[in-house]
Amino acid sequence: MRTVDILLFVVFPYVSVALAVLVGLYRYFFDRFSFSSFSSQFLENRALFFGSAPWHYALLIILAAHIAGMFTGFWSRFIAPPSRLYPLEAFGAALGLSSVVTLGVLFVRRLLNPRIRKVTTLPDWLLVIVLMLQLAVGVYVALFYRWGSLWYMYTAVPWMISLAKFQPAIQYVTSLPWIIKLHYLGGFLLLAIFPFTRLVHVVVFPITYLWRPYQVVIWNIRRRFAPAR
Amino acid sequence: MDVRAQVSMVFHLDKCIGCHTCSIACKNIWTDRKGTEYHWWNNVETKPGTGFPTLWEDQEKYRGGWERDPRTGKVRLKLQGKLGTLTNIFYNPYLPRIDDYYEPWTYDYENLFNAPLSDDQPTARPISMVTGEYIDTVEAGPNWDDDLGGSPVYADNDPNLKNLSPEERRSMQELGNLVFFYLPRICNHCLNPGCVAACPAGAIYKRGEDGIVLISQEKCRAWRMCISGCPYKKVYFNWFTGKSEKCILCYPRLETGQPPACFHACVGRIRYLGLILYDADRITWAISQPDEYLVEAQRSVILDPFDPEVIRNAKANGITDLMIEYAQRSPVYKFFKLWKLALPLHPEFRTLPMLFYVPPMQPVQAVQRNGVYETVDAGQEGLAPMLAALEKNRTPIKYLASLFSAGNEQIIREVYHKLIAVRIYMRFKKVGDVTPGDVQRALQLGQTTPDECEAIWRLTSLPTFEERFVVPPLAREMAVENQFPELDPERRNYPTYRAEVGFGFRKAPERRW
Ligand code: HEM
Numbered sequence: 047m048r049t050v051d052i053l054l055f056v057v058f059p060y061v062s063v064a065l066a067v068l069v070g071l072y073r074y075f076f077d078r079f080s081f082s083s084f085s086s087q088f089l090e091n092r093a094l095f096f097g098s099a100p101w102h103y104a105l106l107i108i109l110a111a112h113i114a115g116m117f118t119g120f121w122s123r124f125i126a127p128p129s130r131l132y133p134l135e136a137f138g139a140a141l142g143l144s145s146v147v148t149l150g151v152l153f154v155r156r157l158l159n160p161r162i163r164k165v166t167t168l169p170d171w172l173l174v175i176v177l178m179l180q181l182a183v184g185v186y187v188a189l190f191y192r193w194g195s196l197w198y199m200y201t202a203v204p205w206m207i208s209l210a211k212f213q214p215a216i217q218y219v220t221s222l223p224w225i226i227k228l229h230y231l232g233g234f235l236l237l238a239i240f241p242f243t244r245l246v247h248v249v250v251f252p253i254t255y256l257w258r259p260y261q262v263v264i265w266n267i268r269r270r271f272a273p274a275r
Numbered sequence: 276m277d278v279r280a281q282v283s284m285v286f287h288l289d290k291c292i293g294c295h296t297c298s299i300a301c302k303n304i305w306t307d308r309k310g311t312e313y314h315w316w317n318n319v320e321t322k323p324g325t326g327f328p329t330l331w332e333d334q335e336k337y338r339g340g341w342e343r344d345p346r347t348g349k350v351r352l353k354l355q356g357k358l359g360t361l362t363n364i365f366y367n368p369y370l371p372r373i374d375d376y377y378e379p380w381t382y383d384y385e386n387l388f389n390a391p392l393s394d395d396q397p398t399a400r401p402i403s404m405v406t407g408e409y410i411d412t413v414e415a416g417p418n419w420d421d422d423l424g425g426s427p428v429y430a431d432n433d434p435n436l437k438n439l440s441p442e443e444r445r446s447m448q449e450l451g452n453l454v455f456f457y458l459p460r461i462c463n464h465c466l467n468p469g470c471v472a473a474c475p476a477g478a479i480y481k482r483g484e485d486g487i488v489l490i491s492q493e494k495c496r497a498w499r500m501c502i503s504g505c506p507y508k509k510v511y512f513n514w515f516t517g518k519s520e521k522c523i524l525c526y527p528r529l530e531t532g533q534p535p536a537c538f539h540a541c542v543g544r545i546r547y548l549g550l551i552l553y554d555a556d557r558i559t560w561a562i563s564q565p566d567e568y569l570v571e572a573q574r575s576v577i578l579d580p581f582d583p584e585v586i587r588n589a590k591a592n593g594i595t596d597l598m599i600e601y602a603q604r605s606p607v608y609k610f611f612k613l614w615k616l617a618l619p620l621h622p623e624f625r626t627l628p629m630l631f632y633v634p635p636m637q638p639v640q641a642v643q644r645n646g647v648y649e650t651v652d653a654g655q656e657g658l659a660p661m662l663a664a665l666e667k668n669r670t671p672i673k674y675l676a677s678l679f680s681a682g683n684e685q686i687i688r689e690v691y692h693k694l695i696a697v698r699i700y701m702r703f704k705k706v707g708d709v710t711p712g713d714v715q716r717a718l719q720l721g722q723t724t725p726d727e728c729e730a731i732w733r734l735t736s737l738p739t740f741e742e743r744f745v746v747p748p749l750a751r752e753m754a755v756e757n758q759f760p761e762l763d764p765e766r767r768n769y770p771t772y773r774a775e776v777g778f779g780f781r782k783a784p785e786r787r788w
């Protein structure tokens with residue numbers, strides 16, 4: 047095992063996860079004000095329509111597929127029939143491409159619209175650029191190293207599981223083509239920058255809205271004397 | 276009966292002189308920060324007009340408030356369902372844009388000092404406060420249609436004119452018959468707020484003790500649904516911090532016994548503030564009524580603070596004796612519930628707004644006869660025509676009904692009959708040129724009594740500061756002590772903790788990441 051490999055495939059993932067969790071928690075408890083999607087729709091509407099909604103839908107589906115693939119038992123049964131695998135691969139590639147295009151729309155919007163430039167911070171640029179590279183590499187891999195939905199289960203998944211078990215087994219990934227390795231490392235790079243950027247909006251997705259009553263009332267004094275109702 | 280207390284308000288439109296002092300008082304205290312330049316938590320509109328933001332009353336455009344299904348009588352958010360909120364979260368199709376308000380600007384004043392010597396006067400060009408770049412033509416601003424400025428573009432498109440006949444619309448714009456009045460607006464601190472219901476993060480809440488609606492800046496995640504959800508467009512997006520903000524009813528002032536700044540500053544003294552008690556159990560019933568019953572339904576949600584049954588239930592709910600006493604002295608209770616003179620703005624939005632308006636007295640129509648300018652029907656019968664003249668108001672009843680009673684013209688008539696009765700009665704007393712017969716007729720039509728007229732007149736014309744603003748005892752220390760007699764500073768057995776009360780910012784509210 048070469049030192050670089052250990053640094054990249056053992057140390058770096060652990061550092062990324064540690065950063066994501068520790069800085070994320072720090073930010074949540076000490077700067078909750080900044081936990082936000084920082085919507086810029088109020089300043090610009092049209093490009094955002096073509097950027098934001100399709101981008102998020104494409105990306106969330108891709109992300110869901112990456113997570114589903116980690117459940118190898120389920121996933122291998124799911125993609126076993128070729129009648130499913132082929133459309134799935136095609137669909138994935140299409141989604142990947144559209145996510146690149148729509149993120150491109152968002153990128154250009156940030157670059158060219160003077161109003162949006164005023165509400166863009168350095169972390170915003172960092173996030174969009176890293177995402178863009180990761181997506182571009184992902185799409186390249188999808189197009190030129192077919193059947194990723196299969197070999198993903200035998201390379202990245204066991205590697206990540208070994209990391210989770212604290213028994214790093216990097217042989218699953220070290221001999222892969224460098225571009226695939228880049229994609230794997232890109233995922234952890236995103237985790238590493240997650241707590242420093244607006245990406246934190248992902249973990250505050252307001253799912254509780256679905257079962258919360260419409261109206262929210264907060265009492266200053268806990269109503270100890272209030273009748274039971 | 277679930278009795279709760281609410282700080283609520285009355286604006287007496289007859290007295291508003293459209294000076295915008297209220298707006299400035301508010302801006303100086305709360306919204307002179309970057310990102311809030313265009314926020315007017317208090318704004319004053321000219322009616323007829325399109326308001327601020329442009330056409331805010333048009334809910335087909337902005338989809339604010341609630342909507343009643345005529346078949347089931349059930350009420351739902353007009354914006355979208357809960358699932359719709361989560362699927363539209365990446366892009367809110369009904370979000371107003373900054374251009375629906377205006378791009379805030381300042382002027383290049385420096386050029387006035389630094390311009391090189393030349394044949395022409397130097398100018399101060401407008402500069403956008405968002406981008407910092409020059410703006411060639413300023414196309415919109417606050418009060419852009421003040422006093423009917425630009426009527427063909429603004430006043431003509433007032434959504435409330437929709438139901439008027441072309442005849443009525445024309446007469447409202449005839450020279451010599453022209454009419455407008457002012458409509459100051461702040462957040463209504465509704466009982467069934469659309470902003471709270473629309474916020475998926477649960478960042479907006481109503482304070483239990485006084486009903487003030489606030490946005491937690493720590494919990495707001497810029498999902499920006501509240502801006503659409505509020506039919507009055509009284510949630511403003513801070514484009515710089517990426518958070519929604521709204522009128523806080525100056526709660527830090529209220530908690531120290533002062534009325535809100537806009538109330539305090541009001542030149543026309545049109546504003547009243549007081550506590551009312553209401554029955555939270557009846558809200559669902561009230562908002563489900565058909566349009567024409569909404570005002571009456573809202574009145575019936577408000578409780579009589581002298582009723583022993585109400586007092587008993589209020590106490591059981593932890594409302595203190597002192598608060599009940601303040602509710603009994605409330606001018607809002609009188610104007611809205613007792614005298615039925617004040618009306619909610621656009622009750623058909625079904626948020627149960629807790630700011631009520633006494634509609635303005637209207638000039639009657641006039642005609643030119645042989646070069647003499649005469650009010651319609653005046654002359655022959657002394658002052659009595661004032662009674663008959665209601666239908667000849669320059670502002671058609673239908674227009675006022677569209678604003679204040681969800682189209683119920685009878686309610687508007689009743690309010691005006693009472694307002695007219697007060698005038699005729701007081702004229703009878705002070706000037707004495709009205710016959711007792713006319714007074715009797717007026718009182719009867721207005722369904723009022725001499726005593727009531729006198730009380731209305733007094734609270735309308737001569738109220739003291741303390742009569743206008745019956746600021747309830749909201750001081751937190753007092754509230755705590757009142758409610759928990761067993762509290763002991765020695766043992767420090769307080770039910771609240773430091774970080775839970777008062778201003779919570781320990782870091783500047785701006786982007787850091
Ligand atoms: C969990 C569900 C998610 C929700 C509800 C969500 C919601 C949002 C919202 C409301 C915005 C602001 C759009 C605006 O300007 O109005 C936004 C922006 C953004 N989101 Fe998400 N998001 C989610 C997941 C993600 C994920 C998984 C990623 C990437 C890995 C992501 C990346 C971004 C980026 C890069 C922007 C900035 C776009 C720009 O340049 O304006 N989001 N998101």
Ligand code: SF4
Binds near residue numbers: 461463464465470628
């Ligand atoms: S008027 Fe105020 S309380 Fe009512 S919905 Fe709008 S912001 Fe909310």
Ligand code: SF4
Binds near residue numbers: 295297319
């Ligand atoms: S300060 Fe009073 S009188 Fe002046 S515009 Fe505001 S509400 Fe009207």
